[in-house]
Amino acid sequence: MSGETTAMRRGTLLALAEASTVIGFAWGLSHLVTDLWAGPRTLASLALPAAVVVVSLILRAGLGWAAQTLNLRVARRVARDLRLSITARALEGRIDALGQRRRLNALFEDSEALEGYYARFHQADMQARLLPVTVLIVIAFQSWVCALILGLTLIPFVAMMAVLGLSSADESRRQLDALSRLSNLLLDRIRALPVILAFGDGPRQIKAVGDAAVQVADSTLRVLRIAFVTSAVLEFFSALAVALIAVYCGFYLLGDLPFPPLEDLRLETAFFVLALCPEVYAPMRRLAAAYHDRQSAMAAAERLMAIEIAPAIVAAPRLSAAPRIDYDNVTIGFADDPDHKIGPVRFCCQPGSVTCLTGPTGSGKSTLLRRILAAEGENIRVNGMAVGRDHDVADQIAYVSQSPPLIAGTLADNLRLGNREATDEMLQSAIRRTGLAPAIASRPDGLNTVLDDRGSGISGGERRRIGLARALLRPAHILLLDEPTADLDIDSETAVLALLPELFRGRTVILTSHAERVMALADQVVAL
Template sequence: MSHPDAAPGPIPNTKAIRRQLQAWASWDAHGLRRGSWLGLLDGLCVAGFAWGLSHMVSDLFHKNQSLIYLWPALTLTVVALAGRAIIGLYNQKLGMETARHIVSRIRLDIMEKALAGRVDSARHQARLNALFEDTESLEGYYARFRQADLSARVLPLIFIAVMAMVSPVSAGILLLTLLPFVALMAILGMTSADESKRQLDALSRLSNLFVDRIRALPLILSFDAGPRQVGIVGRAARDVAERTLRVLKIAFVTSAVLEFFSALSVALIAIYCGFYLLGQLPFPVPEVLTLAKAFFVLALAPEVYAPMRRLAAAYHDQQTAMAAAQRLMALEIRPDIAAQTVLKDAPEVTYEAVACTFPDDPDFRIGPVSFTARPGEVIAVRGPTGSGKTTLLRLLLGHGRYEGAIRVNGQPLTDLSRSIAWVSQNPPILAGSLADNLTLANRQADPNEVIEKFGLNTLVITRESALSAALDERGSGLSGGERRKIGLARAALKAAPLWVLDEPTADLDPAAEADLIARLPDLFKGRTVILSSHSPALCALADRVVEL
């Protein structure tokens, strides 16, 4: 039997990426729909403005109407302008709020999967480090591109249809200039997609490289490797700059193509309308064009390309989002495992010929190992450093691949997160108070319950704010032994029936180790405990010792 981890999947194609972006969009579909309708309403205001302006000019200069007769057209023009301003402001705010909500949901979703063990943090550490950057790249897609895309698909056709009712020839001119423009934009879009992906990859490499070198700064300085590392980071930064310039070049070319066809279409329509009104058109046309109609067509013609101009401005957002989405989808997300019923009593845990395997080194294996921890027993796994003790214990958390079988109460291993307490060799410390760290697994627990049990009195007394003392993620001066005690106290407050302890007495001086070992038998009562240790005194507490 193999471990039920999902095998690394193929690189997602464009269709899969688009489906994923659409799936994420469903987290705030209401906000996106409102933005789309507002975009179409903005188009209605454009048509109203063109109609009002054309009739106002025609009535004023052609029909010699007095100002009092211009109020309907003037009112419509002012209302349309004010409406566009209000819609634009509100739509921009709505778009940003919707995008931030979706991006926040994506981050939380991925982090929840990572914390639940469904993302192999060791294999995907670089991608998880870039999680903020990649998700931030999605913001422009949901805030601007999706609405611009819909407007560019619908509004030009609506405007051309409206123009066709007034001047079919002008509508035909716009269609003739629109077709080659769409073809060129498609070619530029495909080129932009590749360059955007390369740029985001280069930016992510630079970010990971910088973080890695900052972490290793003491080591770099001790070996006098600073100049060489500066050169490496500098080359990565230059690569980002070069790829960014390539993306900008494509954006400038796209903008130039758009402006050329927009200017061309307006110029052709202006020439046609001018020659028609002057009676100098050298060929007959099947329409009657008045000043009001000609002015309406000329006022509306630039707006046919306006939605595509906004789409071109936001097109880079889409390419960046697709590159970011591909990276996020490349995180190996294991399928959801049906949560096991919460264990109420100490379980029986059985390892049956379990051998750990590693995809990057098929020839290396740990095991096979077989043992059974009966309910309430303490099992100690002992072996030299590097023999695989930690790897074998982490299998109970769903981390790693293995052959053989692990059973809990006779059933195949499933999700034990709600019933297991894990204490690693280096218990993590979260930024927050000492009390927050002690009650991490059980916020309703009273941290004072474990202060005496684990000998944390000195730690609490020496801190000025006692349990409210602030700790950062580095531990704020905690010794290795104090971190171990906090990890054990955290496990005790969870009240889980299964404990998995990895070297729980390491980093303790002999007196502190003896004091802690004396306290453990009472804590082990009513629990199944599997621990790893080199300590003979700790292994003496075990009912059985498994040698590796």
């Protein structure tokens, strides 16, 4: 972040320099107008104030463009780095992606909100803090009465802006929450679309999405209402300040003040002060326009900070052969149901052996099987070493679930999830050994066939074979298989069973099943 901090400082300095050119512009304009008002002047006498006006305008445009460009680059870099950082931690297993799915789904919306803060609000905030005071000091040197009038109009303005700002923060938080709910609802319903259509539940789901969209619209309108009120308050006090200064200067120059003059004020000075007056409120006007970005960013930051990130995982030393695995009185609890527990379970897997966990549905077979992938305090040991975040073996395990997940990409991409370094020869060998060759040959694009994340067009047996091929490709000495033949027809089951002995070779295997033909392959069966 040091590079971004330096760039933000540069952007702030550019923004302050750009806004400071208004003083030069006001000076040049006041001298140009008063010289013309005084009578005929030569072009040479008008050259200096005219040049100051032109140069000030050019500098203001150039510095403003440079500041906005720099801040926008910083904002995009911050949002990109944040997304990559959180995504990397999720892929490292340091974030419970399932338990915090809704927060992760809103990652891109929340990072976009931070982008608005860095791109617009930060610059406007610095200008609003420094420029009004700077302009007031310059005006005070010319007319302390005008500076006093401006200062007095700022007091009620600041008070009202503070009240509106607090209201805006609450509404922005509600708006982001409503937007997140709508986003998650849409994502969930799109994923479940085949089920919704199959059961004819479309009208009810349309109403649910419509209600969520109405909530987003209502919260957005409330935020906009506050923004409009803020803008009206700002314009009122800005116009009031300029009007009071204009009235004071006009009556002074006409000699019609209802009280004795308190200072010496000339036309040139009066015009200079009047030209600068709007610049006291101009930075605040820009701040008010960008204030919603701040409120959205604060609400987004709260949500991002709520993402729980576990300590870094320390990988265990590489296994050189099939290991011994011990489940020693392992008990698994559930945070959302404290009364429900699995275990205690105790068994030992000898190096290179096959252990089958069996039991009725709901007995915890799959949960126990997967626990070695992310053990947290349970007494699971590999070669005598307790498995945990400081001794993690997940990257040395080949795991085949009941329904192997697929990613949006080609068939080759999905197979290489087992081993990113797999060569084409290794890929073809795994395809041949798992019987995937006919399924791939039947598709016009072969391994380049593009799949979606639901695996549309892939049968259950083909999906299971893809999972087995990944396991073959993965250089791991531990193999976990979850119900390898569940929901398969007899021919597919027979084909999968024929593949398993080769898959077991050189590995310590734990699998779950209640099928007699699978249990027959095991060296020991653990009943739950």
